[in-house]
Each structure stands twice: as C-alpha cells, then as structure tokens.
Amino acid sequence: MFIRRLPKFEHHTPATVAAALDLLARLGSQARILAGGTDILPAMKRRELTPGHLISLKGIAGLKVISVDDREIRLGALATLGEMERSQLVRQHLPVLWNALQVMASPQIRTLATIGGNICSAVPSADTAPPLIALQASAKLLGTGSERSVPLEDFFTGPKESVLRADEILAEIVITRPPAHSGGVYIKLMRRNAMELALVGVAVQLRLDASLKFCEQATIALGAVAPTPIRAPEAEAMLVGREINEPLAVAAGKAAAKICRPRSNSIRASVEYRRSMVEILTRRAILEAFQSVSR
C-alpha cells in the first residue's frame, strides 16, 4: 500500500456553522467535512475517499469551546483530543473520558484530532465512544434549518456508519454534569502501549450513595466488541442497589462478556479472546471506578 500525495480538491473555509451547512447542502455527496484531518487525509492519500470538496470547520471558533455550567458540560466538536486531555474540567468532571484521551493514538495525533471527528468516523473501536455512552452524553446535530439531539448510544448504526445525515454537522457533545459521588474509568486493551486501536474498550461510570458503599446507578459501555459501541444493560442492572465488591464485579463481567459480539474475521484478536477480555476488564473497571469514588 503506497501512501501518495493528496488528490486535488477544492477547499472551503466557512466562517460560521450556517455557512458550512449551506455549502454542505449545495455540494452534497461531492463534499466532506474536514476537522482534524487525521482520519480523512490518510483515507484520501490511499484514494479510499476522493471528495471534490473539503469543507473545513477549523475556522469556526464557536465549535472549539469546552464549557461547563450548573447543569451541563459541553464539548465543542472541534475541540482536539490534546486540548481535552489538558483540560482540568475534563480531568475533574469526566475522568472516564480523560482516561480514554490518554491512551489514544499519539501526542502528535492528539494535537490535531477532534472529538467530533472521532465520533463521526464511527469506527467500532473509537475510544471516546464508550466513555461518552457511559456518561449518557448526547450529540447536537445541526442541519440547514434543523437541530436535533441524539444520545450517543443511539448514534452509531454500524462500522463507520451513524445517524448523521449527509446535510448535518455534529456541533457539540452535551453531558449532564455527573452528580456527587460519581466516577468512572476507561480501560483500553492493546497489543502495544500506544498508537493502536482498542482490541477491547470498557467504560464504567458509577454513582454511589452518600455512604459510598452502595451503587445507585451504573452505566457500562463496550467498544471494539460489536459492530458499534454497545451498552451492557444486564451487567449494569446487577450493580444497582448493591454493594460493589469483587464477587459482584466478577458476575457483572460475565454478563458483559455474554452480550458482546466481536467480529469473527479480525486479524487482531479472536472472538474468544475478546470475549474473555471483556469479562476480565469489565470486572477490573467496575472495581477501579468504585475505588476512584469511594477513596
């Protein structure tokens, strides 16, 4: 596979979201959105994609903002993985997402890559997806004259497929502020220590009661073990109202392993291995999430 120079394209730099949507509507299937470029530019170099037009969102300052108020945390779609990794807000309020940022790609990619791009590329192993699903985040999608909010767990429809319409842009990710006594952990299994897709990704977000012993709410999301990132509702239900301990985490791990359906033709890991790792890493993530809150 010979990596070549980029093919020719027309480059557009709309100054506003409205201008970007207008371009999308006019150019239709000939156009692609350019955010960080770390997915689309290699694909264009390989000639997997040859859009006649690139609509760059880099000039739209409003799309980069990371903000918090009493109710919500909002991550602009063009916020880079590196900016979010350095953000005290993300580290403090969204540790499950912060864990994921630290194990994605490399420093040189994280400087450029965006959270919007990671979500819209929609690969089953996307590392920001399980944490955002565990946080019950929503994606704000803007179209010409339309605006809708889609929960992340409903966003993905298949490998590299999502509900994002051709005339829409993902503008921001919205997360309800986790309440007190909440915390989470993301564990990514790789064959090496960096620069790899997840073989298995497990995100667990817990809310404990005031005594810090009983689980009041649990969300568990798995990546790279199904055509899309998925939740593990049976495993979650096992934890609610119970005291988190090793036997309970072991049982929840088994339940999570049962619902995953890894691809059978992967060159990177077998079905049996991934299923086995889901069981172990779900157990580990539950216990680590519990410790991170109850410490």
Added chain:
Amino acid sequence: MKQEEITLKVNGINYLVNVEPRRTLVEVLRETLGLMGTKVSCNEGECGACTVLMDGRPAASCLVLAIDAQQQEIVTIEGMSAGEKLHPIQEAFLKHGAIQCGFCTPGMVMSTKALLDDNPHPTALEVRQGISGNLCRCTGYQQIVDSVLAVSQKAAGNS
C-alpha cells in the same frame, strides 16, 4: 488546482508562499521552504518522522494542510539549534548514542522538546509516553530515553 497565497511562520521567520490547498505542511516545509530536516516516512501520521511543533505542541505535519498551518508558530528541527550551537537535547542525543541512521531523530527531538517544555522532569515512563508517537528502527529506544532523562537531570542540576 488554484494556488493560495499564505503566510507560514516557521522558526520565527514569516514566509509568504503560493501553494495548492492539497499540499501538506511537511511537503511545503521541505519542497518550498527547503527545510529538509523534517522527514516524510509513513505519510499517514503513524511514525512521527514528520513531527514539528505547532504553538508548542507536537503535530504530524504530514496530516496538516499547509493552508491550515497559518497563524501558528511552527518550530522544526532547524529551529532547535542556534547557528552552530546545538540545543541541549541535541547534545544529549549525540552524547548518549541516540542517533544511528538519524532518520527518526528530528521527530524525536521535537517530541522531546514538547515533552520537556510541558513536564521538565519526566519519569522514564513519562519519557516513553512522550515519544510514543515516534518510531525508531535502529536504537531500540533506550539510548533515546537515556538522553531525555539526562537533559532533564542536567536542567534540574542547573536550576
């Protein structure tokens, strides 16, 4: 393809150039500005040979369109030395045998600069994380890690 007139600020110098939108930053640095220190290896952002600093952060210059690199401070390996005087990172690499074929070295030095500017006294693990986006096929990395630790310790000794 229509060319655009852009300004790139590289190693403190403003360059006014005409480029097609499809030219990546590494292509323009090497072929238009003649700054050959930054290397093209995998050309898809996986190897780190093309690493430059953009506003102090390490970036894969093979994945940045040159027209998108405006209004940022770009530093390449050429910007590390001051004339004949090498940067302490470069001196440490020489002293500790961190350079064999030398092809990964510019990228390694830029990643090291970014790491130490952010974290002046990294642990060995943090050094390895800092260069996790840079591949070296020659050294086995240990001499590179030793060099970075040596620079940070020397700086600690001086402060």
